[in-house]
Amino acid sequence: YGNFRQIHKNKNYSEMLREWTKEFGKTYGYFEGHLPVIVTSDLEFIQEVFIKQSTNFSARKKANLNRKENDPSSNLFTSTKSRWKRMRMIMNPTFSSAKLRELGPILVNCADRLIDVLNKEGDAEINVSQYFKRFTMDSIWNCAFGVDINMQYEKENLYFKKCEEIFLRTLELSFVEILGVLFHEFKELILEYLIIIMSILAKFIDPKKLIPFIWLNEKVQEIVEIREKDKSIKRKDYIQLLIDSRLEDCSIDLFENKKFLSSLEIKANLILFMLAGYETTSTALSYSSHVLATHPDEQLRLHDEISSVFGNDLSLINSDSVQELKYLDWFVKEVLRYYPIGNSVVARRCTKKTTIKGIDIPVDTPIAVDVMSIHFDADLWGPQDPNEFYPPRHEVKRNPLAFMAFGNGPRNCIGMKFALIELKIALVKLIMSYEILPAANKSKELQYEEGVVRFPKNGVKIFLKKRIQ
Known part of the structure; x- marks a missing residue:
């Protein structure tokens, strides 16, 4: 196993790297099975x-x-080189400022539903994390697929349950994943055989009992087929952009740099958008609510700023107007600095042998970034102590590589702008609707767990007190 068992057993990858950095310095290596990984x-x-x-x-x-x-x-x-360039070129327009402006009313509507659902709880102590998960999934299905599946109001929603199952499975290693770690040269072959076996089993099993990812795959396929057949449906959403770029599969070269996608690539990227935007944004909202509950001064300052811009007219809230809130922007960035979320995916793989700072790096060597050590480095984030939550530190221009919440470089998170606007709209609605207070007998310190995402282990409990409008 090399060091892999140590990391997985700990279930806090980010803190493990941070401890190793203290011990071994800024750049070192560990082993996943017999695969060397460079950490920096x-x-x-x-x-x-x-x-x-x-x-x-x-x-x-x-x-x-x-x-x-x-x-x-x-x-x-998962794609590389020219194939990645082709996909990124096609998808970039979906996340332009103009496109996000069109999606703004949908996000506002989903945030209004969140507040409506929370209002039904009355003044109450709640674990807010589950509500945020439903809100982000509701936003994704409406913005990406143009489909309203009643995610926030329906407690036993099957779509939500399946997506949650997929996330929970990332926390535990299956036998075949262990094989992939031990025999990393054959991990592609192992997955290929697993997919074949699952596809065969799917023919004999009730669809609702399928492995959640296969169930979700089938549902996305159904939506794509409906949109392709009914030409009268022409929404300006993510799925339409991908369908418009579709080329007959028989005529596409996967590695040609042309503006076309195959039908399988369309489905794969729709699922990616759904899963990548689900747990990450909801976790950021959970962390934000924890900060608001434990830092009343921050909550008051945000409420004052929002009130000064919108007054009592919350109809003015949209994807453009929330960008005018300077302190909210600092607050969100500080949440993502203090509680970085997708740390395990801030990594690259060498595709051409090279040397960096005297270290020879062979092809296929992974380079993992120790995000926590960077985000809490006093030399990068001072003079205010980086262990303190202090939004105004973002007023100062910093080295852009000191903030790794969305990765960096050409392969940074494509959905960054979408996620930030979604976060800000939800927070504005939440802060203007409620006074957010700490839960009774609740420690200020959160417990963490980490799979693909670093999240609060038991969710975030807060007390919501309705504001008098």
């Missing part, structure tokens, strides 16, 4: 990997099980 918090090293030599690191770190590079179902996250 050296910004000069990171600049080489993520920016200056990004063409030599044009792939993500492989998962425990990984698709082949020429797999027809690869998505933006």
